[in-house]
Amino acid sequence: MSRKPSSHLPVSKNGRLDYEIDYFAYENEVTLKDIHFTLEKGQTLGIVGPTGSGKTTLLRLLLREQDIQEGAIYLNGHDIREYALKDLRGLIGYVPQDQILFAPVHSGQYPLCQSRTIRRASHPSSPTLWCL
Numbered sequence: 001m002s003r004k005p006s007s008h009l010p011v012s013k014n015g016r017l018d019y020e021i022d023y024f025a026y027e028n029e030v031t032l033k034d035i036h037f038t039l040e041k042g043q044t045l046g047i048v049g050p051t052g053s054g055k056t057t058l059l060r061l062l063l064r065e066q067d068i069q070e071g072a073i074y075l076n077g078h079d080i081r082e083y084a085l086k087d088l089r090g091l092i093g094y095v096p097q098d099q100i101l102f103a104p105v106h107s108g109q110y111p112l113c114q115s116r117t118i119r120r121a122s123h124p125s126s127p128t129l130w131c132l
Contacts, residue, residue, distance in 0.1 A: 008084040014091050015041050015076040017062075022071035024054075024061065031057050035071075063089060 021035040032054045039045055047055045060066055062073055064085055072079045080088055 008087070009078055009082045010087065013076075016074075018074040018077075019058070020071045020074065021061070021068055024057065024066070024068050024071075026057075026066075032061075059094065063092060063094065 017039045019035055019037050021032050023030065024032040035054075035058070037045070047058065049055055057066070061068055062080065064080060067081065072081070074080065075083070075088070075091075
């Protein structure tokens with residue numbers, strides 16, 4: 001069920017978050033079923049589980065990258081689908097698990113480095129590529 005409200009509620013602040021997910025599936029493969037919990041403002045929740053168990057999906061649903069088929073997520077008592085995406089996502093800080101920012105390349109593959117020297121950082125926590 002995907003509904004589009006005629007007007008969006010203003011998002012003023014973070015607050016109580018209620019997950020009331022009855023059913024969510026990717027292409028007819030059930031990923032989440034009967035997930036119900038509440039987080040008060042300031043609470044922390046740790047979620048653990050094997051690969052494919054739905055941990056990332058819980059956050060993707062909050063970001064509205066997907067919509068729940070049955071059930072809802074509520075922020076301050078309102079279904080998150082009632083908020084404009086920009087406003088809702090403006091409340092969330094998220095670093096995805098996919099590593100897509102840097103990849104080792106040579107100068108011929110990266111136009112900004114074509115006329116520059118490429119050096120690798122000496123410290124393991126530094127980015128892989130430096131263009132000097």
